[in-house]
Amino acid sequence: MPNAPTVVKGMRDLLPPETRWFAEVEAAAREVFALYGYEEIRTPMLERTELFARTVGEETDIVGKEMYSFTDRDQASLTLRPEATASVARAYVEHRLWEKPGWTRLYYIGPMFRRERPQQGRYRQFSQIGAELLGGDAPQMDAEMLIMLARLLDRLQLTGWTLYLNSLGCADDRRRYDAALGEALRPLAPRMCADCRRRALTHPLRVLDCKRPEDQELIAQLPTPLDFLDDGCRGHFETVRRLLDAAGIAYQLQPRLVRGLDYYTRTAFEFVHGALGAQNALLGGGRYDLLAERLGAPKGAGAGIGFALGEDRLVSAWQAGRAAEAVPAAAIYLAPLGESALGPALALAENLRRQGLGVMAGDARWSAKKHLSTAARQAARWAVLIGENEINSRQAAVKALATGEQSAVGWDQLAEFFSASREQILSS
Ligand code: HAM
Numbered sequence: 001m002p003n004a005p006t007v008v009k010g011m012r013d014l015l016p017p018e019t020r021w022f023a024e025v026e027a028a029a030r031e032v033f034a035l036y037g038y039e040e041i042r043t044p045m046l047e048r049t050e051l052f053a054r055t056v057g058e059e060t061d062i063v064g065k066e067m068y069s070f071t072d073r074d075q076a077s078l079t080l081r082p083e084a085t086a087s088v089a090r091a092y093v094e095h096r097l098w099e100k101p102g103w104t105r106l107y108y109i110g111p112m113f114r115r116e117r118p119q120q121g122r123y124r125q126f127s128q129i130g131a132e133l134l135g136g137d138a139p140q141m142d143a144e145m146l147i148m149l150a151r152l153l154d155r156l157q158l159t160g161w162t163l164y165l166n167s168l169g170c171a172d173d174r175r176r177y178d179a180a181l182g183e184a185l186r187p188l189a190p191r192m193c194a195d196c197r198r199r200a201l202t203h204p205l206r207v208l209d210c211k212r213p214e215d216q217e218l219i220a221q222l223p224t225p226l227d228f229l230d231d232g233c234r235g236h237f238e239t240v241r242r243l244l245d246a247a248g249i250a251y252q253l254q255p256r257l258v259r260g261l262d263y264y265t266r267t268a269f270e271f272v273h274g275a276l277g278a279q280n281a282l283l284g285g286g287r288y289d290l291l292a293e294r295l296g297a298p299k300g301a302g303a304g305i306g307f308a309l310g311e312d313r314l315v316s317a318w319q320a321g322r323a324a325e326a327v328p329a330a331a332i333y334l335a336p337l338g339e340s341a342l343g344p345a346l347a348l349a350e351n352l353r354r355q356g357l358g359v360m361a362g363d364a365r366w367s368a369k370k371h372l373s374t375a376a377r378q379a380a381r382w383a384v385l386i387g388e389n390e391i392n393s394r395q396a397a398v399k400a401l402a403t404g405e406q407s408a409v410g411w412d413q414l415a416e417f418f419s420a421s422r423e424q425i426l427s428s
Helices: 018-035 049-057 061-065 085-094 139-155 171-191 194-202 204-209 213-219 231-246 311-320 339-354 368-377 388-393 411-427
Strands: 046-048 069-071 077-080 104-113 125-134 161-167 267-273 281-287 304-310 332-336 359-361 382-386 395-400 406-410
Touching: 018 104, 018 125, 018 139, 018 311, 046 049, 046 085, 049 061, 049 077, 049 085, 085 104, 085 125, 085 304, 125 139, 125 311, 139 161, 139 231, 139 267, 139 281, 139 304, 161 231, 171 194, 171 204, 194 204, 231 267, 267 304, 281 311, 304 311, 332 339, 332 368, 339 359, 339 382, 339 388, 339 411, 368 382, 382 388, 382 411, 388 395, 395 411, 406 411
Parallel strands: 332 359, 332 382
Antiparallel strands: 046 077, 069 077, 104 125, 125 304, 161 267, 267 281, 281 304, 382 395, 395 406
């Protein structure tokens, strides 16, 4: 079709069976989050632009150049959320969740929007699975979050990931560090790329995030946030590390790990995966002790830690490690042979579905041959053929598609037949 509309650049349709992998990952995440007492939060996809400017930070790439923002009819500037931590913090403040006893544990699953340059593993609409633990600054919270993440990846049987860990220090540490970094960059920046030169002036911390191989030697000479931690932050980080060691969770210290969002303080982390290529960050997160406070939470009540996992990337890494297996949309394919067989055949299918068996039907006008080849192509396990003879004898012709074995099964025994065979298949 000439000039037919196509999907927007950087966005994609998820089709079966990929949608099934997404649903499986989401189900596993919900299951694991529940084990740690997390409950779901759903915030709107549109927020006031100001929310992200004040939290993620004006100088970040996300706010500076990647947001989908527009002016609404009442002149309010709105933005499709590029991430959800700011929204969760806003909701935490707006609904005074800090008043509830104990820490607040929330998780979310949903689409985020960033107008980045699209490439493998990087989309303009992507899905995140994230969790936030709010209401305190105990290092125990950081450990809980990282242990929960390891549990989730373990539950998904995903191997080959590495946890990178760093501490960015508190606001005072950051001020001292930024000043020292600016100083150290002055003689080095002129030999770095244009992005680094600009960041050296606007946002020195982001220079550490430069991926250009030629700049790495100079970046290695710069001080790191770890060199500037005060006693409190150093002790906090040591406790987090001790708790991870006690839980048997391996990590790599990455003194130059910085995050692309400005709200972080103290613990920062990323999980990377070898199967992902250039966009190897499977998930990222960290502590944000001042975020909710800046949005109006009482002092100390807004501290928290969280993460977001790139679901598109997780599914891709997960798939890379799994054997390709054709899973049918429904295990039983129903083949009504002719219009006159349709009524009884559909009633039979409904009876099977009532008993929890998945059935999909073919077109009653098709020949038995066409039905069988369709059933095989749809990866069904059995084809059930119902024609005049089968209706008269009340016996269905059941064909096991893997073996070609055919048997006549009484209509009333069908559910039992499939359930027994299903158990056999599952236990073999
Ligand atoms: P983030 O590092 O910006 O953190 O994103 C988290 C994850 O989302 C990344 O590690 C990556 O897997 C995925 N992701 C990001 N951008 C894209 C993209 N364009 N295409 C595909 N996947 C992408 C945050 O968003 C923070 N809100 C995390 C957080 C929660 N920190 C504290 N709480």
